Amino acid sequence: MHKTRLEAFSDGVIAIIITIMVLELKVPHGDSFAALRPLLPVVLSYVLSFVYVGIYWNNHHHLLTGVTRISGGVLWANLHLLFWLSMTPVATGWMGENHFAPATLALYGVVLLMSALAFSILQNRLLAVNGRNSTLGQALGHDWKGKVSPLLYCVGIGSSFFNTWVSGACYVLVALLWLAPDPRIERALAATKPAEAEA
Amino acid sequence: MHKTRLEAFSDGVIAIIITIMVLELKVPHGDSFAALRPLLPVVLSYVLSFVYVGIYWNNHHHLLTGVTRISGGVLWANLHLLFWLSMTPVATGWMGENHFAPATLALYGVVLLMSALAFSILQNRLLAVNGRNSTLGQALGHDWKGKVSPLLYCVGIGSSFFNTWVSGACYVLVALLWLAPDPRIERALAATKPAEAEA
């Protein structure tokens, strides 16, 4: 019961965050395709953030699958993650409207970094409650992506003041890392018997 | 479990998209009925998009009913569909506020076309994972609507620069095609025994 409502609430908040970003896509003035031109950087930043929030939803989903116990600390670690994710739309809008200016890229990276840290905290809280030998503990394994991503975010934040292209490339690279199918997870999903998947 | 959260998340995003479009209906200035006049094209475009998003919700619902297995690729194919659907409100607002100008009708058609393609990709991903002999595979059958719709969208996009009425008619026609009760689905629903429908 506890876990179900935690998932439902998180799904709700993440669904709203991912859709609220579209509200930054203001209806353009003018009725020609030229009127769409200024929207391009906003759309690009929206696509990137959509992918990021999608990655978090996927990972949140997988994280909670192997979990059986919840604590008050887990509830708050989860809300902490949702807080940083909820900062994504405003950081995205700022970056897109200012054509990826240095300060906006840096702030975007900070929001990504804090979300990643919040995810780690939630992961650790869940491991503490469920035990390292739980399904969750075994599923996480080495988690090299979780260790590389914060480093790349830091590079992205630092480089934003020197070369915005390097900075943007870092953020895109992390997204691609997570988008690539993860053999570990695919194996786990394939192992799920249809009957279970039907829930 | 996987499938349940996929459905819940999609329901959340689609529910938000369908309701966020109303935010484009800005409270009119002036307190007479005349003040409502400029809202008319916006309301018309809203009605069309409401029906379209409703159709996608219905079809998404039916698509996942016959499904038992989910993969990482399915999760992303689903997010890809939600991305294009989330573009509907801004395309709708642009079209309504500019009284169905050519470029706005073309963009609207592109969003519809991309949503249709995204739905096909999701369908194919699900078939690949669940097998062509699954309940899903049999339920889909010939799927002539799914094949005709993209063609009509293309006609709508192409004709928008010559005759906006033809273009609009194409989009309305596809919506009516899907609104008409589908004997295939009705039969499947009727076959559901009450006990199952109670879930």
Place this chain on the structure above:
Amino acid sequence: MHKTRLEAFSDGVIAIIITIMVLELKVPHGDSFAALRPLLPVVLSYVLSFVYVGIYWNNHHHLLTGVTRISGGVLWANLHLLFWLSMTPVATGWMGENHFAPATLALYGVVLLMSALAFSILQNRLLAVNGRNSTLGQALGHDWKGKVSPLLYCVGIGSSFFNTWVSGACYVLVALLWLAPDPRIERALAATKPAEAEA
């Protein structure tokens, strides 16, 4: 399964409608209580609409409890109801910002009336699919409130051009009718055994 997603989607849309109305409550300019004064009619109209949408959620909830079968027509009757409910925020905002001017009260009444008709249609669709002897058919009984409400909405719409107080009183009266505890429903709820209520 069908019913569960229908409920979840409707819950989502109604939850968004009820909360989106708050967005009409624009943050006032000025930091004194006097700055809140112009917000008063907006807040009043918001309270009325909050109660109305709450009534619809309650009734929707009760309506679907006794239901076991769903059809394609039910899905669309439900979307039709959600469409009219989604018009509530903009009608509410228009009424509040124009201090309950005649035309705004009339439009508000029209939205209420159409929502009531849409609810009747949904009810009839469900009765047609589930049968008059189903739990639903018996629970509905005489449904005098459902018959009196549209009449009062019509009186409200008609009187808005002569006396806005009479019009407003009609809308408040209908809300109070539905807010009053319904012995029929209370009895049905009390009869629910705890084990069932636990779901």
Place this chain on the structure above:
Amino acid sequence: MHKTRLEAFSDGVIAIIITIMVLELKVPHGDSFAALRPLLPVVLSYVLSFVYVGIYWNNHHHLLTGVTRISGGVLWANLHLLFWLSMTPVATGWMGENHFAPATLALYGVVLLMSALAFSILQNRLLAVNGRNSTLGQALGHDWKGKVSPLLYCVGIGSSFFNTWVSGACYVLVALLWLAPDPRIERALAATKPAEAEA
């Protein structure tokens, strides 16, 4: 069934409230960090409200866990609570944009106080329906936090006109009170057997 939809609807509304507040964080004009400066009080007020709404979600969650019976009065007591929570975003935005001016702090306190009273009413309605000897009745115990909070809100409201720092400190203090892990709840959660937690 009843309880499930009550929880789902409340989760939806609370998820929207907590995310809608971010919409008050308007994308800043200018692309330097200096452009972020005016956002600081808005972000601070947002953090406080995020924590408050999070506390209500947690408490709502725990309140309904021990509940087996629902009545029409409970549904309305719940909607009443959601109404006051839905006032949080506009009160937060007003407070943040006016740098915690006296009247804005007082109004914020009133919204917090009314939410707390609404929560008490919901709690009492649930106790009346489920009985003081139910799991819920035993879990609530002395509930000293529930008694101290309204007092602190009153102090906060009263002091806002003399010293805004005292007022703000009251609101922060209540949030910290509820954030601190509650041994009662932790014990209850720890007692949940994994099998049950899996739901």
